[in-house]
Amino acid sequence: MRALGVVELSLIQGEGLMICEICKKPLNRTEWSADGTLKSCPNCSAHSNKKQHVYYHYPEKFGTTPMRSTPKHPEGPQSYCSSCRAEDIPDLSQAVYCEAIDIKK
Numbered sequence: 003m004r005a006l007g008v009v010e011l012s013l014i015q016g017e018g019l020m021i022c023e024i025c026k027k028p029l030n031r032t033e034w035s036a037d038g039t040l041k042s043c044p045n046c047s048a049h050s051n052k053k054q055h056v057y058y059h060y061p062e063k064f065g066t067t068p069m070r071s072t073p074k075h076p077e078g079p080q081s082y083c084s085s086c087r088a089e090d091i092p093d094l095s096q097a098v099y100c101e102a103i104d105i106k107k
């Protein structure tokens with residue numbers, strides 16, 4: 003693996019890329035709980051006031067589409083939660099934060 007350049011490093015350390023303070027992964031990355039019943043919404047995670055991944059129940063809050071089918075998730079999970087896709091205000095009362103769940107390693 004090549005070393006990170008100065009620009010990339012400053013992006014990681016700066017405020018441009020937000021890192022989850024629990025799992026230390028970028029907030030705009032989709033994460034799954036260990037049992038696969040919770041999925042993070044990259045949009046909610048980046049915009050919640052906690053610096054943590056925001057998870058919702060999957061597939062209820064996300065929905066699926068054959069266009070997003072992958073070998074790992076053949077049903078095709080939507081990346082954003084249904085609220086974000088509808089450009090609604092996300093219902094964070096149903097959110098599960100990174101600190102509360104087991105992350106898929």
Ligand SMILES: [Zn+2]
Nearest residue numbers: 022025055100
């Ligand atoms: Zn996290």
Ligand SMILES: [Zn+2]
Nearest residue numbers: 043046083086
């Ligand atoms: Zn969302």
